[in-house]
Amino acid sequence: MAPERPATLAERWSAAFPDALAAWSPYTRLKAPLLLDTSKAAAAEGLTGSFAMIRLVDQTVVIDLQQVRELGIQDYAVEVLAHEIGHHVYAPASITDHTRSLARMLPALPTVTQHAPMIANLYTDLLINDRLMRSAGLRMPELMQAVVAGNQRGKPSKLWILYLRIYELLWGMERGSLCGKALPPREPRQPAIVAGSRSGQASARIAQDDAADASSSNALDIEVDARLASRLVRHHARHWLAGVGRFAVLVLPYLIEDAKAGERLQTLMDTKDAGRGGQPEGMTDMDPEEFEDIRHPGADDALADDAPVDGDPGKTGKPGQSKAKSGTGQARDPFQYGELLRLAGLTLDAQDAAIRYYGERARPYLVPFPSLPAQHSEDPLPEGLDPWEAGDPIDQIDWRESLVLSPVPIPGLTTVQRR
Known part of the structure; x- marks a missing residue:
């Protein structure tokens, strides 16, 4: 019998991912991480300089296993993955x-x-x-x-x-x-x-x-x-x-x-x-x-x-309580907005930033496209039909629907009544 093949580093780290999720909560769910064997493959995903990164747009964890080997942290899969998960569920989270x-x-x-x-x-x-x-x-x-x-x-x-x-x-x-x-x-x-x-x-x-x-x-x-x-x-x-x-x-x-x-x-x-x-x-x-x-x-x-x-607020007030001065509601200018998005990792030129800026500023003032009100009938909607059996009150027969079923009404077979 051939000896069992030892698990690769990627397989070991993939197997550690559930434990890393459980470090935050038994109910934490996140897509499987991208475990890349080479720094070249990691660079293709946008990971350069570090051995790990997160992408908030698609809730992804990316790991450069080549740098993991170079740093000598192969045995800390749960710790590294739990740290990256923390960026998704704790800080910054979004x-x-x-x-x-x-x-x-x-x-x-x-x-x-x-x-x-x-x-x-x-x-x-x-x-x-x-x-x-x-x-x-x-x-x-x-x-x-x-x-x-x-x-x-x-x-x-x-x-x-x-x-x-x-x-x-x-x-x-x-x-x-x-x-x-x-x-x-x-x-x-x-x-x-x-x-x-x-x-x-x-x-x-x-x-x-x-x-x-x-x-x-x-x-x-x-x-x-x-x-x-x-x-x-x-x-x-x-x-x-x-x-x-x-x-x-x-x-x-x-x-x-x-x-x-x-x-x-x-x-x-x-x-x-x-x-x-x-x-x-x-x-x-x-x-x-x-x-x-x-x-x-x-x-x-x-x-x-x-x-x-x-x-515990104690004597200092509620945690994170705002003590804002007058000026609340002031808007950034397009340049400040673009610089902020670029610092956050977005790749934008001045034109793209301006388009996003004015689009977001105008969105609250958008007027809904005009539409004609739909006419609603005031007639009651007919209910469903049940068979009319011999012995039921004769005034409950729906003759119109009964004659639709058969021009020759047969009591108990083609006669129906409203529910």
Whole structure:
């Protein structure tokens, strides 16, 4: 008898998909992932730079198995697939929320708005991985250690070190378990207070100047920022959209200091083109939350040690409660609309963006095509017919229908009555 052929990597990962779905809920349903053996085949599906990605337009998970082998994470199928499923069912979950998160993040990233998709990706990854580790008991720390060991792209930046340190704090890992000995000496600094207000450009300049001062004085305190970010992730776990702007303010100095801060992080970018081929709705109008002042997490009382967790309003009001200023209902201009969609992963030129913009703006004012009202008969609709048997009241015979059946009525055979 011939020996049984060992399962291929694609077969093993395909078999792990039901367990990955169950990590979120026994009722979670999603189409089977695309498991591609080569990076060339993955590139044909739009996956480049990372070993995995999602497509929100058709709810698809795409995996580059060649990069999986190169990173040495072949044994973490459930963890990787569950993470990608999390982008579909948790954050961002839909192309509309994906685009809305970018819109809330843009005011907090003056001059570096091109990095908004990367920062949104990092933020949702933190939320998903922390939930899978705590609620589903998956081996997310081991997966991150394997990714760190296998990812040698570029030079580790302070943003990369910050990102890994956040995981160490979230999961109670020993300092340096992920980021190694790359943590610089602690040099505390005073965080920025306000950034990204839509009321004017002053707050954006404050955030940028604060970041520049921190960079010039070499006072980026990764440890303090990592602790603030870990509290931010836990506090906004249920209402994740409420924390995107604050997370962007936190990492802004790292982006301004190092133009290549995200080079090594590209391996983890699985939502940068998540909106490709889709059509987010309602993006011509700004959300009320976009007019709020985006506070640095260090100046946010909700993230204090004694603050209530997300879902327990306590003294801070309802989670995600809007404190929008006047200006609600303001619309974006066509240029802002096009830039936002391009950041979400859509491939549009200026003309296509303008067509979508004005089409969405005009849709509420469309007049229905005129139609003539249909004439309704007031005569009662006749009911069905039943046989009339001998012994039934003779006045109940429907003679018209009976004679239609036979010109010679035969009682009990061709006679009928109304129901």
